[in-house]
Amino acid sequence: MGRKIRVLIAKPGLDGHDRGAKVVARALRDAGMEVIYTGLHQTPEQIVEAAIQEDVVVIGLSALSGAHLELFPQVVDLLEENNAEDIIVLGGGIIPDDDAEKLREEGLAKIFGPGTPTQEIVEYIRENVELESGE
Amino acid sequence: MEIVSELLSGDRRALARLISMVENLEPGAKKALSELYSYTGNAHVIGITGPPGSGKSTVVDKLTLELLDEGKSVGIIAVDPTSPFTGGALLGDRVRMNEVSLDEDVFIRSMGTRGHLGGLATKTRDVIKILDAFGKDFILVETVGAGQSEVEVVKAAHTTIIVEVPGLGDDIQAIKAGILEIGDIFIVNKADRDGADNTARELDTMLGMNQEEKDWEPPILKTVAKEGKNIDELNDAISSHLSHLKETGGFEELKKKQIRDEFLDIVREKIYSYTMERTAEGKIDEIVENVMNSEIDPYSAAEDFLEPLEEDRKD
Structure with missing residues (x-):
């Protein structure tokens, strides 16, 4: 049995719209990954702690409240503080192009906007996780 | 290392x-x-099992709060099913554990069953040992939503808690062999719903029908885990059960049984991988074809297949 890809799907912030997050979680599950879903209203601290305990290789963040510019980079910073900067952080939600650019500068690996086919996310994770582990 | x-x-x-x-x-x-x-060997391992939706994760969350209040550290293993088709899993028990997820004395790990039946994941027993060695005082193991035969948790736990809810099936369900036989503590959760007293009474009757002489009478508690109601009683019952085990020598007996089970499982796994490592690629496919074409039956095929092992033994 090979190394199974484990992904944390989390919703930071106060909005209660988790449909998108659940669709992505399900698509990753159907692609054979183990998806840890943490539910709504997570703080960046909770997300990073869960990612460490669950030993995931990817964190997928979803926010529809407009707080992404603040919350997503906090996750990246906290990962660094915990020596866990090897975990890939992806973002999703309603994120304007300018913001997406800023978030990439802040250390997010990629932003997937509304309407992204889930297969694209699956493939992105597969390719980049393999690169990371040097397989 | x-x-x-x-x-x-x-x-x-x-x-x-x-x-x-x-x-x-x-x-x-x-x-x-x-x-x-x-x-290892210092943690008190508690199994929590019961049907899907009975509130196992919430019970774990609230019980952890109680234990933290007493200054204990807690490891949590939450098992959810792996898809038999894709190998993927959605592990969602953390959703109900937010109250404790940031406490530095708590470590939560979600596990997919990865093809293992019986209510636990393939490696749950090993993960228990790892958390035990890490120094956790209590390890709470939440099984997959269990029906009737997911009783494997007893192979791993010192104290097994069965979580039931009002209004699931009639009393004949409870007489069937399996899950009712493994409980050290029963809780009727969501006890603010109609029928909780009936469910508790039915459980009591069923447990009372057990003729076997037992030195531990499993208590039946009514809880509303979401509100934390009666979780302190649950905690007390857990302590009583552990003291009982220690006083009666049951603890040693249980430990011995678990070590034996585990050892035999390891041997079984070793024999399997030993055999597979020595099997040429395509051999299994060939056997399957032969059985498909009625050239041989699977029993004789297995005998033939293991023949070389016999040869090894004679050498």
Whole structure:
């Protein structure tokens, strides 16, 4: 049995719209990954702690409240503080192009906007996780 | 090994990594477990099982709060099913554990069953040992939503809690062999709903019908886990059960049985992998074809297949 890809799907912030997050979680599950879903209203601290305990290789963040510019980079910073900067952080939600650019500068690996086919996310994770582990 | 000493010094990342290594059968995992073994045996392992939606995760969450209040540290293993078709899993028990997820004395790990039946994941027993060696006082193991025969949790736990809810099936369900026989403590959760008294009474009757002489009478508690109601009673019952085990020698007996079970499981697994390692590629497909074409029956095929092992033995 090979190394199974484990992904944390989390919703930071106060909005209660988790449909998108659940669709992505399900698509990753159907692609054979183990998806840890943490539910709504997570703080960046909770997300990073869960990612460490669950030993995931990817964190997928979803926010529809407009707080992404603040919350997503906090996750990246906290990962660094915990020596866990090897975990890939992806973002999703309603994120304007300018913001997406800023978030990439802040250390997010990629932003997937509304309407992204889930297969694209699956493939992105597969390719980049393999690169990371040097397989 | 480095990862073992890191873990023993309290490094959470080393702990999380080692669990993955064990789950993925990575090289070094077995050696690490051997090295850790002498540090295990201090935690009180509690299994929590019951049907899907009965509130197991919420019970775990609230029970953890109680234990933290007493200054204890807690490891939580939450098992959810792996898809038999894709190998993927959605592990969602953390959703109900937000109250404790940031406490530094708590470590939560979600596990997919990865093809294992019986209510636990393939490597749950090993993960229990890892958390035990890490120094957790209590380890709570939440099984997959269990029906009737998911009783494997007793192979791993010192105290097994069965979570029932009002209004599921009639009393004949409870007489069937299986889950009712393994409970040390029963709780009727969501007891603010209609029928809770009936469910508790039915459980009581069924347990009372057990003729076997038992020195521990499993208590039946009514809880509303979401509101934390009666979780303190549950905690008391857990302590009583542990004291009972220790006083009556039941603890030693249980431990002996668990070690035997585990040893035999390891041997079984070893024999299987030993055989498979010595099997030429395509051999299994060939046998399947032959059975498909009625050239041989599966029983004789297995005999033939294992013949070389016999030869090895004679050498």
